[in-house]
Amino acid sequence: MLLKPVIDMWASFRQSESGSLTVEGVMWLPIYAVFIALIADVSLMFNSQTQVQRTVQDMNRLASSGFYLTEQEIEARVTAALSHLSANVTVDAQIDTTTNLIVTTASLPAKDVMAVGLIGIFGNLQLSAGAQHLIES
Helix, strand or coil, rough: CCCCCHHHHHHHHHHHHCHHHHHHHHHHHHHHHHHHHHHHHHHHHHHHHHHHHHHHHHHHHHHHCCCCCCHHHHHHHHHHCCCCCCEEEEEEEEEEECCCEEEEEEEEEECCCCCCCCHHHHHEEEEEEEEEEEEEC
């Protein structure tokens, strides 16, 4: 039986009266919790920044092919596409007909995408991404 060694080890642990390892483990527990919270927040920030980058690139591609014709259309569409991440999305789109470039940048506060927010240093960060595309003629 595969569970017999585990059951024997659990019974031995339960009957042991030393407890020094248990106390050490409990002392380290808050540090592990903070570390896991940090990993969760940083992972969500990276994921959100990637979503912002992808959205900006997609909208620029659509604008470069003529689907969106004005800066306001691009800004409105990027804002709508990123509204699930934050209500505080800032988008700036510029269409330069002299250089045939569409340049779009989007940013949002990192605190809006953090799950825990335990580490205060990340609260003032802005997640931002930008892209530029040539206008197709």
